[in-house]
Amino acid sequence: MASTLHSFASAADLADSLADKVADRLSAAIAARGAASIAVSGGSTPKAFFQALSTRDIAWDKVTITLVDERFVPADNTRSNHLLVDANLLQNKAKAARFVPLYQPASSVEEAARLATAKSAEIGIPFDVVILGMGGDGHTASFFPGGSNLARALDASTPRGVIPMEAEGAGEPRLTFTFSSLDDAALLVLHIEGEGKKDVLAKAEGSGDEAEMPIRAVLRRATSPVEIYWAP
Numbered sequence: 404m405a406s407t408l409h410s411f412a413s414a415a416d417l418a419d420s421l422a423d424k425v426a427d428r429l430s431a432a433i434a435a436r437g438a439a440s441i442a443v444s445g446g447s448t449p450k451a452f453f454q455a456l457s458t459r460d461i462a463w464d465k466v467t468i469t470l471v472d473e474r475f476v477p478a479d480n481t482r483s484n485h486l487l488v489d490a491n492l493l494q495n496k497a498k499a500a501r502f503v504p505l506y507q508p509a510s511s512v513e514e515a516a517r518l519a520t521a522k523s524a525e526i527g528i529p530f531d532v533v534i535l536g537m538g539g540d541g542h543t544a545s546f547f548p549g550g551s552n553l554a555r556a557l558d559a560s561t562p563r564g565v566i567p568m569e570a571e572g573a574g575e576p577r578l579t580f581t582f583s584s585l586d587d588a589a590l591l592v593l594h595i596e597g598e599g600k601k602d603v604l605a606k607a608e609g610s611g612d613e614a615e616m617p618i619r620a621v622l623r624r625a626t627s628p629v630e631i632y633w634a635p
């Protein structure tokens with residue numbers, strides 16, 4: 404499916420524009436079905452966007468927020484994506500939203516993935532909005548090059564749900580939604596910032612294996628068009 408690049412003069416401009424776009428999509432879903440869902444990424448990039456989105460005037464009590472991926476760490480760990488969402492998105496007007504965490508206090512990441520799959524199954528599918536990020540190694544969600552479960556995660560026939568992932572570049576074991584859970588979102592966004600990420604994107608858009616740069620799976624095979632949001 405084709406992708407469209409939206410470039411902005413600054414990260415602040417991008418955050419505002421993306422927040423407006425996402426808020427419009429969530430409001431449209433609420434108008435149509437009485438509920439809306441969004442799966443967001445962690446990492447360093449989405450903070451300003453989260454803060455902008457949290458102020459938008461929509462019926463947040465009808466919105467379910469989850470993460471596209473998470474570290475297998477509790478929510479008070481500084482590396483938790485849940486902590487980032489708590490501090491920056493579940494604030495202001497968005498405080499009224501329901502949050503479904505991927506981390507579960509289980510004895511193994513495999514068990515946590517099973518529990519997270521069961522909990523997230525209550526969220527309507529497909530997601531109304533998915534916001535992906537991308538690492539300098541070409542990973543997105545927790546689809547890491549060399550990841551223990553990468554082939555399963557990227558296989559379009561793997562059912563929707565959350566699976567475990569371990570990889571050298573990932574630090575802790577991870578929990579990630581599968582490709583099939585994310586690629587058909589009504590609004591599918593890849594949010595990246597900086598010249599370095601633009602170069603990584605250009606490389607990913609070239610030829611080469613998906614396993615080498617897993618973002619390629621999204622750019623090449625997502626059912627929905629990919630809206631790429633970039634600022635320097």
Ligand SMILES: O=C1O[C@H](COP(=O)(O)O)[C@@H](O)[C@H](O)[C@H]1O
Pocket residue numbers: 443444445446447448449471472473484535536537538539543544545
């Ligand atoms: O590990 C992760 O990294 C990616 C990219 O993060 P960034 O810090 O380079 O913006 C992120 O999309 C993913 O959700 C996160 O778990």
